[in-house]
Amino acid sequence: MLLVGVSLPQIPVWEAEDSLEELSRLAHTAALHERARVLQNRQRVDPTYYLGKGKAAELKPLAQDCGADLIVFDNDLAPAQMRNLEKLTGLRILDRSGLILDIFAQHARTHTAQLQVELAQLNYLLPRLTRQWSHLSRQAGGGAIRGMGAVGVRGPGETQLEIDRRLIRRRISELTLKLERISGQLATSRKGRRDAFKVALVGYTNAGKSTLMRALSGAQVLVANQLFATLDSTTRAVELDQGRKILLTDTVGFIRRLPHHLFASFHGTLEEAVQADLLLHVVDMSHPHYEQQQTTVAGVLRELGLEDKPTLLVFNKIDRVDPGEQERLAHHWAQQAGAVAVSARSGVGLRMLREKILYYSQEEEITVDLHIPQQEGRLLSQLHHQGEVLAQDFADDQVHLRVRLDRSWVRRWGLERYA
Template sequence: LGIFHRHARTREARLQVEIARLAYLAPRLRESGGGGDRVRGGVGGKGAGESSLELDRRRIRDRIAELRRELATIEGTSQTRRGRRSELPTVALVGYTNAGKSSWMRALTGSEIYVADKLFATLDTTVRVLTPRTEPPILVSDTVGFIKKLPHDLVASFRSTLEEATEADLVIHVVDASDVAHPEHMRVTREVLGELGADQTAWIVFNKIDKVDDDGRASLALELPDALQLSAKVPDDVARLHERIVAFFLGELEDAELLVPWDRHRVVHEIHERCRVLSEAHEEDGTRVTVRAASSILAGLRAQLA
């Protein structure tokens, strides 16, 4: 809890940590001295026959309820943002804490997000665009790291943060190949994902492969033949993963021809923002555009043009 508290950067993360801290504290409260005496009651303080311990626990319950209401408001806003992004292809980076997810995030998106060799350096989900950019853009999210015996209250508190992984089209499970405990780390990550209900396509990336000798690499290949052995610090490896991600989503895109009437020409701007334009020609009835995009985006555009 202390580690989580130190690395919480947004209001949402701080609320999640505080709820988990109070939920941990409540059942562990003890009476101090003669504080167990019961009182007859009062206004705004102790209820009739309520001990100091019961009062403290009630205050904690009330505070948790207050924090959860505030968190629900923030999560509603986050859900709205996720809803707007849901039409775009999304990749979620998951894995045991300190596996190198944030390093991959920076390598794949060019973003200068916080990267550190620490436990839980990332608590809040960060979403960036894959670069070099594609049309439509591919979003990449970096989630909180997992850890063995993560308290259930923390999993529950961070559920909204971790849901980025459940809603992604592709999950990339980053594993620190240089850590001898990586099989256990993989098991823990899979357990948490299972608890969240994440069941979509998942790739295994053995990260930090530059720290593993030839025998170790051969052993990893036997362990998981389909896993990628890469390092976020090697440019060729970054390009290799980028190409695989793009190829994965290009297979899910489709080509379409759209005729945009002159009176709805504003849609052409949206097409250029959200699709890869293959050709464009001005005709008597409007602009005819051939595009490549996700089927959900095409459905939305067709609805506007109907």
């Protein structure tokens, strides 16, 4: 496979190179092997071929020389550019979004993830549908046309292409409905746990979120040195010190230029992050451009409307720097951003991390004095159950309680009227 990138003036060259390097890792994850790499500097994008005409013409002989039968572009191509390149080179063309979709299709294990990926693939496919579309759908990992059934009966004057489009649209609405139903069910089951303090792991793909999930909760989530190993969210109860329980969720990672179809389809999965009380933003500090990854993640969080959510930065993989340096960095980050340096693999810094989470989770707790009529037996027992009763005495037909509990309970149970 041939990798092609275009470096534009508004993007520094190192960033284009880094992005191409990342594309190579993505390709590797999709079991594609890089044969050669082309990076062209251009003032602007060429409307016909994305890269310059001359460069585009060189692709075919270059691919022949190195035995590549597929060209992967780091940039997202317009449907017409993709067709033009296919015509010019006679080879299959894939762009960044297409490749990421492919990986998602390969990695989707649960039913929900499969539906989400299929929806994203079809939305990606629809404007690219041409007579050769069957090859596109093959390359989309097989998921794209699953469930569409036999080719429909041709309506009067309908071409095959129109039929295909109609089928895809129908499948898209079917999937959208199914996913809405699933996310409704999830919301209901989440209601049952809304009283617990919820923490979600977010971060760039491969930052070590799942490893940290394992280290903190013992959950046997998949850890792999590949991009987008995790596509589903997993939630586990974790007991911090002092018997305090939280719910920890591991979820899908982010990447620069995340295909927006995917983003839209995975809203259900990302909902876990939206609902969390605290985000742990995991950063792979051993990555040469970790700061840029951090910025990318912050951007995605902004798109999700989560920029104001309490967020704790967790610099992971600290075991990769030498021990002398570890302490200095940990200190530096703690000073700078209240961040914690950890190694999810070796366990360094996890105690500190637990303490920090505990601290955040207690922020949510308040102590209230209440006067509750004795006949409110149910409320009294709930308070004993959910809160920590610090003092209690009985007077007339009232119970005086001093309770430490989650701020949210005050509102939910209308406790103000007993204060």
